[in-house]
Amino acid sequence: MPPAQALAKRTEDDERRLSTLSDGRLSRDGGLLTERLSKRYADRITGNFMIPGREGRYAPLPDDVPEALKAALRARGIDRLYSHQAEAWAAAQAGEHVAIVTPTASGKSLCYTLPVVATAMTGNAKALYLFPTKALAQDQVAELLELNRAGELGVKAFTFDGDTPGDARQAIRLHGDIVVSNPDMLHQAILPHHTKWAQFFENLRYVVIDEVHTYRGVFGSHVANVLRRLKRICAFYGVQPQFILCSATIGNPQAHCQALIEDRVHAITESGAPTGDKHVLLWNPPVVNADLGLRASARSQSNRIARVAIKSGLKTLVFAQTRLMVEVLTKYLKDVFDHDPRKPPRIRAYRGGYLPTERRAAERDMRAGSIDGIIATSALELGVDIGSLDVVVLNGYPGTVAATWQRFGRAGRRQRPSLGVLVASSQPLDQYVVRHPDFFADAPPEHARIAPDQPLILFDHIRCGSFELPFLVGEAFGPIDPSVYLEALAETEVVHREGERWEWIADSYPAQAVSLRSVADGNFVVVDRTEGRQTILCEVDYSAAALTLYEGAIHMVQSTPYQVERLDWEGRKAYVIRTHVDYYTDSIDFTKLKVLERFDGCEAGDGDSLHGEVHVVRRVAGYKKIRYYTHENIGYGPVNLPDQELHTTAVWWQLPQAVLFKAFASKQDALDGFLGAAYALHVVATVAVMADARDLQQSVGNGDGAWFATQDGKGNGRVQDDDGKTVPMLESSSLDVQQFVPTVYLYDNFPGGVGLSEPLWQRQAELVQRARELVGRCDCVAGCPACVGPVLAASEGKPLTTPKSLALEVLGLLGNRERA
Secondary structure, three states: OOOOHHHHHHHHHHHHHOOOOOOOOOOOOHHHHHHHHHHHOOEEEEEEEEEEEEEOEEOOOOOOOOHHHHHHHHOOOOOOEEHHHHHHHHHHHHOOOOOOOOOOOOOOOHHHHHHHHHHOOOOEEEEEEEOOOOOHHHHHHHHHHHHHHHHHOOOEEEEOOOOOOOOHHHHHHHHEEEEEOOOOHHHHHHHHHHHHHHHHHHOOOEEEEEEEHHHHHHHHHHHHHHHHHHHHHHOOOOOEEEEEEEEHHHHHHHHHHHHHHOOOOEOOOOOOOOEEEEEEEOOOEEEEOOOOOOOOHHHHHHHHHHHHHHOOOOOOEEEEHHHOOOHHHHHHHHHHHHHOOOOOOOOEEOOOOOOHHHHHHHHHHHHHHHOOEEEHHHHHHHOOOOOOOEEEEEEEEOOOOOHHHHHEEEEEEEEOOEEEEEEEOOOOOHHHHHOOHHHHHHHHOOOOOOOHHHHHHHHHHHHHHHHHHHHEOOEEEOEEHHHHHHHHHHHOOOOOEEOOOEEEOOOOOOHHOOOOOOOOOOOEEEEEOHHHOOOEEEEEOHHHHHHHOOOOEEEEOOEEEEEEEEEOOOOOEEEEEOOOEEEEEEEEEEEEEEEEEEEEEEOOOOOEEEEEEEEEEEEEEEEEEEEOOOOEEEEEEEOOOOEEEEEEEEEEEEOHHHHHHHHOOHHHHHHHHHHHHHHHHHHHHHHHHHOOOOOOEEEEEEOOOOOOOOOOOOOOOEEEOOOOOOEEEEOOOOOOOOOOOOOEEEEOOOOOOOHHHHHHHHHHHHHHHHHHHHHHHOOOOOOOOOOOOOOOOOOOOOOOOOHHHHHHHHHHHHHOOOOO
């Protein structure tokens, strides 16, 4: 029997019992599903709580709203405002910068639509909307057009992004009252060509920035500098626009918004919108191997919960952490609900990389209610209108409390009861959250952090700003004196000082070479060559290409598998053909770090802690073939791609060879201890500095620059030799005198660093102590994915040394003890 049918047969009775109620109300109430799941799976549910719904708080439409706009609102069923919408109107009319930070589906868009449209109706006042994604921009323009038609307001709103035809761009520049774009287009297409936008900038009254909680880390630091350039150009045209910012809940809304625009804002954080009851379950998969502390996968549990919910008639959204997991879960659910090709599909995947037409079609189907199950990445975390949802399942903890509530908020958008289920993976953060439900229920949302003055980021934007307008001697760029950067640009002969002005003299176009979202430019295009056709399937960003588009990889689109036949690295193209296989692929990658310069150092217990600059090389060496459903490895394949190199800053810990010789019986024990310690240190460091997971990475390296497996569970305890062959670590009976200095590195995943390693260095002793507590307090016996990462069973006949005890030994040696 095929795996899909076998799995369906094993769980059919269970799901039938759960999805059948005598009163037939389950299809209309997520609360009833909560009750049934809680009874049937009580041993897996570690937290079960409900946030009661509340009545709305309202205010009448303000008297100074134009009558035509009031009529348009009433035609759309809006005859009063929520209290926070009325407060936003008053603050905007008073000329203040405004930040609205309220939950999902609380009507934030009307907070800026009212003042913007009211002002646009009076004459030549213009507004610029910035959204982090094209989907949000398209969604907002559709809303504006509907409001405009309802009252015949005469306000012209247009989308200006990478999909806008060239012949339409001039008309938008000249006639658009509201231009809806994104930070990337503002950076690369609007600011460098501001002279073509002169009429627009001369009349710019409002700048609206939505989803500001996404502007953090590297991306947020870039966006803050783009806004510096925007304000500089506005000043050139004699205007000072008001900023209206919107965000999901974060811990420092006012401070973050003020950091982005570098000005005072009026923050509105109390929502007046009504809400339905929100039920939340924290779900820990059952233990399947008590000795190793291994649990069933979050994938299998998320699949089970989604199947129960969809069979119960509830509209369900599953959030997965990676694009690969989106495709795997989509396949599993399609095997159950879309096995009849004669019927319209009930399951859809939604993620970055799909073509615009594919994404728009998915959004239309979601709003129309024709889709029962959606599997998505964080692309649907933002406020795209996808209609009414009843259940949200998180396949793994998103990494922050704020993101968790943002995703849960996608359900119950029509004031209906909703259910959110957080299914924990084996990652330490996930396990901590589900084992401490009170922490999750009471924890405040995290702070969003940016570092706009990071030298490398700042240098990029001063270069872009020089192209847009000459810098005057003594002119500031935000709070920064740009003179030292301008002098460096002069040495490279791209700017020249002429009297009191720094003039751009090069032929290059600097904005094109600066990406706001990633280190490298150039998305890869996936081309389908099945049966001789040449069809573009999707795009993959540069950072993910080496991990997903190697030759032999199975690349899935809407759960349909394609095999990569050829990868043109220089041309940024991957050629694939449709295939029929019972497995998917996952890459195996390694890192090597070399210290370039030490900034500082100190003793750390019996070892050393250091801070400095490092050179990181990442190599994808091969891939695994993993069978669907059973998830067994059924083969390997080689990968031959260019190494990815990075100069950045890091903090690291290491022990002298004499200490290693005394503490550990073999090299393998020492390495296993460092791998576990690195895993725990990365977890506590990410929490300590509230880092974006993409911006802080960790690795274990060696003093001689050997290749070590990255800490994601692929190739744990193995290294790569100079010929590129993957081999186990040498297992001598004792440590010899060869160069062997295992080292834990935590490094900024951005050229030059983004300011994370410095606070980590200052708190290095605290990090070691917190890592010891994380490992020591874990409930497992020998070590598990919740504390020291993926573990390997001890070989027969060897002394009992567990990964947990080895990691604790390393962390103990690195603790704050005086040296013997």
